[in-house]
Amino acid sequence: MLNEKATIYDIASDAGVSIATVSRVLRGETNVSAATREKVQRAIDRRNYRPSVIARGLTGKTTHSLGIILPKLLNPHYAMIFTGAQEEASARGFALSLFPRSSLDTDAYNPATMLAERRLDGVIVCVEYLPADHDHKVLAALEELKRFMPVVLIGCVPPWYDFPAICNNNAAMTKEIVSYLVSLGHERIALVGGIEGDTDPFRRDIGYMEGLREARLPFTDSYRVWGGGTPESGLAGLNGILNNLKPSFWPTAVIALNDLVAMGCYSAAVSHGLTLPRDLSVIGCDNMVAAPYLSPPLTTVDLHQRETGARAVKMLLGEESGRVDAPWDLIERGSCAACR
Amino acid sequence: MLNEKATIYDIASDAGVSIATVSRVLRGETNVSAATREKVQRAIDRRNYRPSVIARGLTGKTTHSLGIILPKLLNPHYAMIFTGAQEEASARGFALSLFPRSSLDTDAYNPATMLAERRLDGVIVCVEYLPADHDHKVLAALEELKRFMPVVLIGCVPPWYDFPAICNNNAAMTKEIVSYLVSLGHERIALVGGIEGDTDPFRRDIGYMEGLREARLPFTDSYRVWGGGTPESGLAGLNGILNNLKPSFWPTAVIALNDLVAMGCYSAAVSHGLTLPRDLSVIGCDNMVAAPYLSPPLTTVDLHQRETGARAVKMLLGEESGRVDAPWDLIERGSCAACR
DNA sequence: GATTATCATGTAAGCGGTAACATTCATAAC
DNA sequence: GTTATGAATGTTACCGCTTACATGATAATC
Numbered sequence: 001m002l003n004e005k006a007t008i009y010d011i012a013s014d015a016g017v018s019i020a021t022v023s024r025v026l027r028g029e030t031n032v033s034a035a036t037r038e039k040v041q042r043a044i045d046r047r048n049y050r051p052s053v054i055a056r057g058l059t060g061k062t063t064h065s066l067g068i069i070l071p072k073l074l075n076p077h078y079a080m081i082f083t084g085a086q087e088e089a090s091a092r093g094f095a096l097s098l099f100p101r102s103s104l105d106t107d108a109y110n111p112a113t114m115l116a117e118r119r120l121d122g123v124i125v126c127v128e129y130l131p132a133d134h135d136h137k138v139l140a141a142l143e144e145l146k147r148f149m150p151v152v153l154i155g156c157v158p159p160w161y162d163f164p165a166i167c168n169n170n171a172a173m174t175k176e177i178v179s180y181l182v183s184l185g186h187e188r189i190a191l192v193g194g195i196e197g198d199t200d201p202f203r204r205d206i207g208y209m210e211g212l213r214e215a216r217l218p219f220t221d222s223y224r225v226w227g228g229g230t231p232e233s234g235l236a237g238l239n240g241i242l243n244n245l246k247p248s249f250w251p252t253a254v255i256a257l258n259d260l261v262a263m264g265c266y267s268a269a270v271s272h273g274l275t276l277p278r279d280l281s282v283i284g285c286d287n288m289v290a291a292p293y294l295s296p297p298l299t300t301v302d303l304h305q306r307e308t309g310a311r312a313v314k315m316l317l318g319e320e321s322g323r324v325d326a327p328w329d330l331i332e333r334g335s336c337a338a339c340r
Numbered sequence: 341m342l343n344e345k346a347t348i349y350d351i352a353s354d355a356g357v358s359i360a361t362v363s364r365v366l367r368g369e370t371n372v373s374a375a376t377r378e379k380v381q382r383a384i385d386r387r388n389y390r391p392s393v394i395a396r397g398l399t400g401k402t403t404h405s406l407g408i409i410l411p412k413l414l415n416p417h418y419a420m421i422f423t424g425a426q427e428e429a430s431a432r433g434f435a436l437s438l439f440p441r442s443s444l445d446t447d448a449y450n451p452a453t454m455l456a457e458r459r460l461d462g463v464i465v466c467v468e469y470l471p472a473d474h475d476h477k478v479l480a481a482l483e484e485l486k487r488f489m490p491v492v493l494i495g496c497v498p499p500w501y502d503f504p505a506i507c508n509n510n511a512a513m514t515k516e517i518v519s520y521l522v523s524l525g526h527e528r529i530a531l532v533g534g535i536e537g538d539t540d541p542f543r544r545d546i547g548y549m550e551g552l553r554e555a556r557l558p559f560t561d562s563y564r565v566w567g568g569g570t571p572e573s574g575l576a577g578l579n580g581i582l583n584n585l586k587p588s589f590w591p592t593a594v595i596a597l598n599d600l601v602a603m604g605c606y607s608a609a610v611s612h613g614l615t616l617p618r619d620l621s622v623i624g625c626d627n628m629v630a631a632p633y634l635s636p637p638l639t640t641v642d643l644h645q646r647e648t649g650a651r652a653v654k655m656l657l658g659e660e661s662g663r664v665d666a667p668w669d670l671i672e673r674g675s676c677a678a679c680r
Numbered sequence: 681g682a683t684t685a686t687c688a689t690g691t692a693a694g695c696g697g698t699a700a701c702a703t704t705c706a707t708a709a710c
Numbered sequence: 711g712t713t714a715t716g717a718a719t720g721t722t723a724c725c726g727c728t729t730a731c732a733t734g735a736t737a738a739t740c
Contacts, residue, residue, distance in 0.1 A: 050457040055726035117390040231633040293571040293603040395696035
């Protein structure tokens, strides 16, 4: 508790040894005599000395810092991933910095400049389920980035992307959701959210179609609306469906892109005089903390994002590798009911 | 786009100049001839060279990296602060790393070790409205931290803390909320959330009491329940009030610690057969993105967290100083109505 | 007792930059 | 023509560590 910024030289001279010896005790090498070790440790404690991670990083190998890029923290999905990654990183003495999505913009500045110049030990990139993420410019930026440091992708990642990834197979998940709703007797099932495109075989709409086909249900174009992951989008999406159809054709269940979209659907439903889940079942995705407190409590899918974030860190650090699928669990609460 | 990790020496030899000259063009110094500058720039572009922030940091002055400590990212309040801080930091070429709350635990490890050894240029600490944050151990850790780097506090910070801070005067805010509810005709107003303690003059309960007094309303002990900032806490809190009182004594309005707590209150209310806002008005705090999509849409207080986060960065960088108050705005939506 | 293996410790060369100071050379001043 | 002046550029000593290698002192080997 004595003084601020001391260097390894100060400690060495305090303890009457060379800096190499101090460095040895700092790194816990064994070939230091007990007496010396103790002398050094005392000097360290006395000055409250902390070796500079910066200087260590310069010497080579590792900077003990990681990065993460994600669309937005206000989306609980990403906040959970970040949290998991942060915990894992910090448990290993790594710092985790958040970088903006724009880091991948080829136009602005040079791609990935901020990341590259920091010599990160790796970066986690959360890709949105949006064509914007899959366009070749972003992909090029990612390839570029990969030349500087290990990259792990999280999200709906097409198999032909040559990146280590934790992949959300939204198609398989959505198919399971459809069959769940079918098991409740629903036959008019809407899908709200997601973006059209043929770049990605794991898209929700693909699983949606498959689920319908398997249940021998017709695909009705009006029941599928595209949109982003916000409440606004959910509101607009379901409103569109309800406004354009006679009530007798209204869907009895809706699959929302995520929990936020589901909230928008709640709003749309009540504004059309529908009572949930009696008149309409809604299922979300993400299992955000607030999900159980909506009325009705939201039935959703738990994506284990925290675990995913932690896992991504392990992958960056080389403890795991390749491409793995993220697990998911359907969480039944009160927003889905048997079809009347 | 040629090669990875080049150094300033590579560029110098490519361009046929000394490293000092390269360093000069890197830092945009003026006393370099146009011809030389261009030669160097070409070499830089050709190898896609990025100077190492690590090496720069070693030389002294600044590491161009900041830290932030907050209770949890899953709380939209903190996610918004983080977002604002991140944007501001990255606009200036600073990285922002998230560190866990436990960084301030005196017990674990040495206080602030991770932060100190990274030689951050500053750290933002979001303190919770909890005695735990104000206990002397955490305060000691903060003082310790301050000896290593600039610290800016965000939150409900008692005036005798000698820190630059952006301060939430929750007392003043709550007083205003009370008078808003009073103006709607409410006379039985509950306060759900917050922690008892005498360490902090900006506590919500103080403003609550003042507001009551000013409106010449009695303070009813059963209407004030303590608790944390989660939906669980809101549910338990309001349930407690409703269960312990005959319906004729039920409050007609409730002030929730934050929007998440307000959601818990919604649940408690509906489970008691109450219709919002007809039978009960609820007001939250934080104005989270989902707030407009609850039913009824949540009346709440906007704390301008993004702006606060950005401002904290500016304070760390010495562009602003001292202790300022965070602004707030009451956002009227559908969850508060005139008392029947 | 001379040789060698072993352990504890010291010396010094980087790592990739910055910046103070030195040098060079052309132009202006005398 | 000589010298002062200053812009352009180069040299070099750090910054705070890690690490390969050197050194010295003991202990083990025969």
